[in-house]
Amino acid sequence: xxxxxxxxxxxxxxxxxxxxxxxxxxxxxxxxxxxxxxxxxxxxxxxxxxxxxxxxxxxxxxxxxxxxxxxxxxxxxxxxxxxxxxxxxxxxxxxxxxxxxxxxxxxxxxxxxxxxxxxxxxxxxxxxxxxxxxxxxxxxxxxxxxxxxxxxxxxxxxxxxxxxxxxxxxxxxxxxxxxxxxxxxxxxxxxxxxxxxxxxxxxxxxxxxxxxxxxxxxxxxxxxxxxxxxxxxxxxxxxxxxxxxxxxxxxxxxxxxxxxxxxxxxxxxxxxxxxxxxxxxxxxxxxxxxxxxxxxxxxxxxxxxxxxxxxxxxxxxxxxxxxxxxxxxxxxxxxxx
Amino acid sequence: xxxxxxxxxxxxxxxxxxxxxxxxxxxxxxxxxxxxxxxxxxxxxxxxxxxxxxxxxxxxxxxxxxxxxxxxxxxxxxxxxxxxxxxxxxxxxxxxxxxxxxxxxxxxxxxxxxxxxxxxxxxxxxxxxxxxxxxxxxxxxxxxxxxxxxxxxxxxxxxxxxxxxxxxxxxxxxxxxxxxxxxxxxxxxxxxxxxxxxxxxxxxxxxxxxxxxxxxxxxxxxxxxxxxxxxxxxxxxxxxxxxxxxxxxxxxxxxxxxxxxxxxxxxxxxxxxxxxxxxxxxxxxxxxxxxxxxxxxxxxxxxxxxxxxxxxxxxxxxxxxxxxxxxxxxxxxxxxx
DNA sequence: TTGTACGCGTTATCAT
DNA sequence: ATGATAACGCGTACAA
Numbered sequence: 001x002x003x004x005x006x007x008x009x010x011x012x013x014x015x016x017x018x019x020x021x022x023x024x025x026x027x028x029x030x031x032x033x034x035x036x037x038x039x040x041x042x043x044x045x046x047x048x049x050x051x052x053x054x055x056x057x058x059x060x061x062x063x064x065x066x067x068x069x070x071x072x073x074x075x076x077x078x079x080x081x082x083x084x085x086x087x088x089x090x091x092x093x094x095x096x097x098x099x100x101x102x103x104x105x106x107x108x109x110x111x112x113x114x115x116x117x118x119x120x121x122x123x124x125x126x127x128x129x130x131x132x133x134x135x136x137x138x139x140x141x142x143x144x145x146x147x148x149x150x151x152x153x154x155x156x157x158x159x160x161x162x163x164x165x166x167x168x169x170x171x172x173x174x175x176x177x178x179x180x181x182x183x184x185x186x187x188x189x190x191x192x193x194x195x196x197x198x199x200x201x202x203x204x205x206x207x208x209x210x211x212x213x214x215x216x217x218x219x220x221x222x223x224x225x226x227x228x229x230x231x232x233x234x235x236x237x238x239x240x241x242x243x244x245x246x247x248x249x250x251x252x253x254x255x256x257x258x259x260x261x262x263x264x265x266x267x268x269x270x271x272x273x274x275x276x277x278x279x280x281x282x283x284x285x286x287x288x289x290x291x292x293x294x295x296x297x298x299x300x301x302x303x304x305x306x307x308x309x310x311x312x313x314x315x316x317x318x319x320x321x322x323x324x325x326x327x328x329x330x331x332x333x334x335x336x337x
Numbered sequence: 338x339x340x341x342x343x344x345x346x347x348x349x350x351x352x353x354x355x356x357x358x359x360x361x362x363x364x365x366x367x368x369x370x371x372x373x374x375x376x377x378x379x380x381x382x383x384x385x386x387x388x389x390x391x392x393x394x395x396x397x398x399x400x401x402x403x404x405x406x407x408x409x410x411x412x413x414x415x416x417x418x419x420x421x422x423x424x425x426x427x428x429x430x431x432x433x434x435x436x437x438x439x440x441x442x443x444x445x446x447x448x449x450x451x452x453x454x455x456x457x458x459x460x461x462x463x464x465x466x467x468x469x470x471x472x473x474x475x476x477x478x479x480x481x482x483x484x485x486x487x488x489x490x491x492x493x494x495x496x497x498x499x500x501x502x503x504x505x506x507x508x509x510x511x512x513x514x515x516x517x518x519x520x521x522x523x524x525x526x527x528x529x530x531x532x533x534x535x536x537x538x539x540x541x542x543x544x545x546x547x548x549x550x551x552x553x554x555x556x557x558x559x560x561x562x563x564x565x566x567x568x569x570x571x572x573x574x575x576x577x578x579x580x581x582x583x584x585x586x587x588x589x590x591x592x593x594x595x596x597x598x599x600x601x602x603x604x605x606x607x608x609x610x611x612x613x614x615x616x617x618x619x620x621x622x623x624x625x626x627x628x629x630x631x632x633x634x635x636x637x638x639x640x641x642x643x644x645x646x647x648x649x650x651x652x653x654x655x656x657x658x659x660x661x662x663x664x665x666x667x668x669x670x671x672x673x674x
Numbered sequence: 675t676t677g678t679a680c681g682c683g684t685t686a687t688c689a690t
Numbered sequence: 691a692t693g694a695t696a697a698c699g700c701g702t703a704c705a706a
Contacts, residue, residue, distance in 0.1 A: 013701080050390045054698090056701090059387075069416045069419060072615060075412035082431055082432075095419075095429075248615075251615060251618040255618040283620040285592065349694095366692090394684085
């Protein structure tokens with residue numbers, strides 16, 4: 001900018017005023033304005049974001065901390081978030097938490113220190129107490145996505161109605177005549193825990209509590225799914241349908257069933273949750289609960305860096321909870337008993 | 338830092354020296370050092386990276402531009418890259434290209450380029466000439482990953498040996514007795530183009546040129562795969578095996594074949610390329626070419642921000658090409674004719 | 675209408 | 691052994 005000013009024979013401040021469309025009055029002569037703009041373009045001038053940020057301007061950086069970047073579902077989440085952020089002129093700084101608390105803490109310090117304008121948490125971080133404490137003491141807006149919607153949490157939450165989704169899944173299965181429905185999901189974290197609880201409640205309301213062994217807690221991986229399926233098949237009265245807490249698990253169940261010669265959906269119905277893009281490409285096509293990913297990402301970004309972040313519309317910032325509705329997507333992995 | 342200095346009754350410069358372990362001499366008295374450190378800790382002092390960067394320090398930010406963030410393969414790539422970057426203390430700034438927004442993207446990215454210590458391109462950007470020109474004029478190190486390995490390119494490239502991978506795939510199929518092998522892949526971009534060319538060359542060397550209609554150019558999606566399969570099945574002499582340019586397409590082929598009652602691998606063998614994590618979970622398990630993702634990411638990051646980026650080890654920076662070898666992973670989607 | 679001067683938080687250099 | 695000061699690039703209140 002110094003160069004531009006020198007080349008144009010004016011002061012730095014004049015250049016700054018012109019290039020930033022001076023918010024004050026129209027006190028720049030058209031002649032000077034045009035000259036400076038031309039020169040700036042010719043010199044290929046680019047504002048230095050760091051210097052701007054140092055002056056207190058927003059960094060236009062959105063920090064995204066994802067709990068498990070391996071999870072295929074979160075890939076879609078990052079995509080949606082990235083699009084939404086970009087639409088608002090923001091860039092995404094990615095950090096993965098990698099499960100260990102200290103690492104996550106270090107990560108936060110990095111993000112905070114980098115002075116992101118806001119931070120988005122993807123996934124459940126209830127157990128990372130150090131990270132949360134750190135985040136609370138930092139004065140950046142924090143929004144949690146897919147973090148469950150029922151338990152108390154010090155930041156705004158945008159998520160899916162797990163109870164409604166679970167009900168839709170189980171209504172679908174019972175509508176097909178299934179009575180012995182099992183649940184497979186990973187250790188209790190946010191959304192998964194809510195789906196499991198909703199499953200329990202549903203069964204109690206519509207029939208009886210889930211039979212012993214019908215709730216399998218396994219890692220959210222292909223291997224975890226295989227392990228869960230084996231356990232269920234060994235039961236004296238195996239289920240006729242399985243509600244998988246995530247599509248990743250449903251994928252694993254499909255594969256493991258095929259390996260074991262169990263025909264889907266003839267011998268066993270399987271329903272997932274998320275509707276990741278590849279869910280339409282399984283064999284057979286996976287019946288699942290479609291997550292409103294784009295809407296959740298949009299709401300989250302709006303809460304984090306949109307105008308909503310500033311004013312108090314919708315109640316106190318900390319208490320805000322946006323819960324979006326999922327929808328049933330029927331494909332071919334479920335059928336009548 | 339001002340506060341710390343005031344509280345300790347010393348000058349800022351002293352504080353700075355102490356907190357940065359003054360690289361000069363040990364000219365700070367132990368007493369002062371200890372006092373300042375204590376106060377800094379009590380006050381919760383955190384260095385401000387922006388100010389540091391303004392002074393010329395590295396930002397510890399690695400820009401990653403991914404061509405199509407929707408591609409399931411790139412999710413794994415981002416993960417590997419992110420891990421590698423973090424191991425070196427770097428954070429990842431994400432940008433997606435989405436093919437169309439040529440100019441806007443170029444502008445934005447270069448804006449960011451000022452902040453990033455290096456930029457990693459994921460996927461092929463040969464057609465984004467504005468972006469490349471902009472990148473060249475910026476003075477940040479740029480490294481391209483999965484960008485093909487044969488055509489000239491102004492930046493270092495780290496990628497996979499597509500010819501070797503293709504040969505491994507086709508050797509596997511011919512070893513099973515297949516003679517009518519088709520190719521399905523998207524429009525010619527970097528790696529895909531090389532795989533298609535390698536396929537052509539292989540067939541010519543081992544038998545004859547691919548029969549008419551055996552090379553299908555389709556979008557890299559489930560729908561694209563279905564479209565490709567339909568076209569192949571309509572042929573007078575349909576292939577007995579299909580080489581899919583990516584696992585995403587192989588997924589689609591598996592699904593489309595199942596929809597149409599074509600049994601895999603009995604009626605048709607399918608082999609993919611990439612070995613994305615979910616490839617182990619298809620029905621049947623997908624035979625594919627395993628991409629050395631971690632190794633490529635590591636090499637790319639090293640080239641971008643490692644010590645290698647500075648010195649000229651391995652020849653001139655622009656001309657560097659690192660090509661890693663893929664390996665065949667046999668599962669159940671291929672069988673003897 | 676435009677120029678001058680200051681400060682954002684650091685670090686490097688020079689002076690004490 | 692430590693303090694004072696300049697400078698990084700920008701925006702802006704104030705002076706001209």
